[in-house]
Amino acid sequence: MTDEVDRIVAAWQRERPDLDVEPLSVLSRVSRLARHLDLARRTAFDRHDLELWEFDVLSALRRAGDPYQLSPGALVTQTLVTSGTMTNRIDRLAARGLVERLPVPADRRGVLVRLTPAGRARVDAALEDLLRVEHGLLGSLREADRETLAALLRELVAPFDA
Template sequence: MTLRADRNSRAETSELSEIAAAWTAELPDVDLAPFLVSAGILRLAQQVEHAFTTLARSSGIGPGDLRVLLALRRSAPEYAMSPTALFKRLMITSGAVSKQVDRLAELGLVERVPDPEVLRGVLISLRPGGRAIAENAMRRIATSFCGLEHLSAAEANQALDVLSGLQRTMDAAATTDRT
């Protein structure tokens, strides 16, 4: 598939269309589809991250802290995880988890408790205030977040299918690149 920018496009062309037009003028033989898809994903990710940061800040915490609370809240029924499980789930460093847990513990939103299954092990446990913040945040994300709440069920399912396909394609490419 080759995407070409229409040089006679309307005045209200999107920024991606303008970028495509500029690159098409410079490299007319290049298929811009992979670049435009990745640029579109990055723009969406930036919008979502901005909204997520705003949501976290409205609760008096940072976005990384909110991610910790959300991970703990969905880890029912204990609402507790080891620091190792947290950093693996969140795909961040153990040091970042430690700093976030320290901040959240100071705020009384989580606590470190002994792990009954691991000698000298520790679990990060969600406290009632942390649970309330996580639940409120998830309700807000589900009902009023970046306009995505306006998608019909069919549109949301279609978007999820496309995202799954993109993830499979990128995972396959990453596996191929490592060999």
Template sequence: MRVLDDTGGGIEDHVDRLRAQWARQLPDLDTEPMAILGRAKRISNLVGPSIEKTFAAFGLDRGEFDVIATLRRSGAPYQLTPTDMYTTLMLSSGGLTHRLHRLEKAGLIERTKSNRDGRSVVVGLTQLGITLAEDAFRADMRSEQTYLQGLDREEREALAMLLRKLALSLETRSVVEVLEEQ
């Protein structure tokens, strides 16, 4: 590894090495997207196993946690329709149904008839589900906080702002692309 500089470049990372290889092979190609998107993917891959391990300690996989977390953050009475849930979670209805079945079997959620429409169902957290969602989320945030220790508060805020800006531009682009396809 080589030191790039002490103004934030730090030590050469995996993405720097990949970009250098591509620069030698295709010197006319701008690999700047790798500097951002490649690192975002690499970071996600590096922390993913730890996140999975955190949820596994609570008897959950990441997808199951996503379901109970979606219900918990929706606020009291911690209930949503399956349609609201799979739209929010970007899942197929079949994928959600499978997760709901496992969570119901574990006593974390219950499905009941809607008060507004007797033909539809709402999914709600049980007290055990509320407690587990909160405990797992707190443990996840403690774990994830340790990964940010290499950045001071100002750097974390600046990075969060830039990532938000990029995410918003990509979300807007996705909506436009969907509308253009229609």
């Protein structure tokens, strides 16, 4: 089986035989897969009236467990955005009734962001839809191959997360 990346790699090997283009055979596929995954996720989230960034914030709160709340700083850490961006995102989610701001009891200046029941219902439904889509994307791989692929990708990604 050949794909577009095989054709790209072969063309570069022909045109630049002096270069080792082997990384393209892996990372170009990862890049192409990321684009397909992004489209699939956007489509799944659209069905629940959510943007990708909204799902990221809501899912971070949902994963926190009951009472589904985190500080804005913890949300910044989990979603890899700036504090200014997070403030804007919290404002927008609060305006939609998906999160609420609560004072930190021990700190008058502190704030917690809590998932509302509407936010929890929305993120739960979106996650279920997303998982159906993603199971479909991985459907051609055997379970053992999915586990191997996950382990290999973990090795590549771990240094970035450290």
